[in-house]
Amino acid sequence: MSTVRGARERARIEVTAAIKDEARRRLAAEGAAKLSLRAVARELGMVSSALYRYFPSRDDLLTALIIDAYDSVGAAAEAALAGRAGAAPRERWTAVCAAVRDWALAHPHEYALIYGSPVPGYSAPQDTVGPASRVGNALIAVLREAHAGPGLALPPLPAELCPEAERMTEEFAPGLPPQVTAALVAAWAQLVGLISFELFGQFQRVVEDTERARFFRHNADRLAHEVGLPAGSGPGDQGNLGRR
Numbered sequence: 441m442s443t444v445r446g447a448r449e450r451a452r453i454e455v456t457a458a459i460k461d462e463a464r465r466r467l468a469a470e471g472a473a474k475l476s477l478r479a480v481a482r483e484l485g486m487v488s489s490a491l492y493r494y495f496p497s498r499d500d501l502l503t504a505l506i507i508d509a510y511d512s513v514g515a516a517a518e519a520a521l522a523g524r525a526g527a528a529p530r531e532r533w534t535a536v537c538a539a540v541r542d543w544a545l546a547h548p549h550e551y552a553l554i555y556g557s558p559v560p561g562y563s564a565p566q567d568t569v570g571p572a573s574r575v576g577n578a579l580i581a582v583l584r585e586a587h588a589g590p591g592l593a594l595p596p597l598p599a600e601l602c603p604e605a606e607r608m609t610e611e612f613a614p615g616l617p618p619q620v621t622a623a624l625v626a627a628w629a630q631l632v633g634l635i636s637f638e639l640f641g642q643f644q645r646v647v648e649d650t651e652r653a654r655f656f657r658h659n660a661d662r663l664a665h666e667v668g669l670p671a672g673s674g675p676g677d678q679g680n681l682g683r684r
Contacts, residue, residue: 456494458484460508463501468549472559477501499562502553506564507571509550514574516543521578529586530661530669536578537631537660544635551639555632573612576628580613583620583667592668595623620668627663634659 462480477498481491495501520539524532544551553559554572586592597605597619605618613621637643638652647655665671 459491459494460504463505467553472553502559502562503565503567506554506568509554510571513540513543514571517575517578521581529582530664530671533582533664533669534657534660540575541635541656544639548639555636583616586669587616590670592620594619595666595668597622623667627667630663
């Protein structure tokens with residue numbers, strides 16, 4: 441009996457993977473807004489009622505694709521972070537940023553699904569929050585390391601934004617100075633903007649193809665400065681760093 445159950449589970453895994461692969465092909469060809477379970481079933485030679493046993497609705501299939509994409513880019517960011525273990529925090533920051541860009545260039549349609557225009561009629565469920573946090577958590581890990589080690593240069597923050605910065609810190613970056621959390625959120629938005637401009641063609645006739653990697657690295661380093669990461673890791677590089 442267990443042999444039969446195991447075979448059924450393997451078959452279900454294989455069919456689920458085939459459905460998601462076909463859905464990704466349709467995302468690339470038509471975009472997320474036009475994703476249809478019937479069209480996916482037709483391409484796979486399945487009746488739509490059979491596909492509904494795997495994904496009861498279009499939104500369930502979209503959620504699975506979104507979680508896969510967030511997990512994939514998150515794994516890339518975490519691998520870059522682990523690969524720079526022992527390096528200066530600023531180097532680890534830029535490595536994570538570069539890994540996100542590299543992933544986006546290799547997976548443009550998945551990137552567009554999670555960081556592009558919202559899909560009409562779709563509301564992401566709570567299941568997506570954890571996977572969506574993985575890249576941000578990698579950047580937070582770099583900042584926590586710097587805060588505990590060489591220190592962070594606290595970015596300026598208007599008094600009227602302090603309560604919101606404190607709320608954000610308590611919610612997703614406990615242990616960091618609120619000034620740094622606020623700067624991190626702005627840096628994350630700018631990072632996504634840089635990648636999106638490159639991926640979606642806004643850099644055409646603005647930044648030359650051959651210079652885009654260099655341009656990105658420069659700006660990733662600039663964002664590291666804006667969140668308070670020191671330029672070096674030695675005692676002489678700390679300047680006016682704080683650990684408040």
